[in-house]
Amino acid sequence: MKILGGSARGRKLDSPDVYLRPMMGKVREAVYSTFTSFGLYDVVNTVGSGDDMNAPTRHLDIFAGSGSVGLESLSRGAAHCTFVDLARDCCDTVQRNLKLLDFEARGDVKCCDVFEALRHPRENGIEGTFDILTLSPPYEEIVYADLLDAIANSPVLRDDTVIMVEYPVELGSLPHVLDRTVEGDEGKLIGVRNRKYGRTVIAMYVANPTGNLEVAQSRPEDFISI
DSSP: OBOOSSTTTTOBOOOOSSOOOOOOHHHHHHHHHHHHHTTTTOOOSOOSOSTTOOOSOEEEEESOTTSHHHHHHHHTTOSEEEEEESOHHHHHHHHHHHHHTTOGGGEEEEESOHHHHHHSTGGGTOOSOOSEEEEOOOGGGOOHHHHHHHHHTOTTOOTTOEEEEEEEGGGOOOOSEEEEOOTTOOEEEEEEEEEEETTEEEEEEEESOOSOSTTOOOOGGGGTOO
């Protein structure tokens, strides 16, 4: 695996010894093309210029594996990424890759249950909310209904958080709208993309969209069938 774009483009990544199903390069490229079109890596209100300029984007990468998804985000200009995985081998690999790419100051790793990280982030050392949430779970080991509920009601979300969920085509299409039922923070996650790449499907949602992400418009037609 290697980084596909940004400041670390072409740099190779270390991989853990455990079995992984890493996101295909063409899928990762499509995901980040979409994120870029949403303006998530635009640098604003920054004085000066140079390679040290980063967008104010905070990214939470769940089921991190080697960290390739979140590291791609850092390479393209995210200010910070928190990586979450249950496997110690994966967490150690992410730490090595952060060091390899000189991103240690902009990343941290939480080795914990991903459902606990979503439902109780502060108790697992995850502070604040995020602009991007990405989830690339092991298809056969996850009940997607439980995962979607944990995502929709997670305290890590804020208005306009962009959520990417990877899932298998055999699952059929995910819902276009996910209800957020947190007391005092009811709202919705609105589907804005649902695209198939072979067996892989990538769904993207925006939490409580305010209209600030002008390109990320609701697309119910994407979620009718795949």
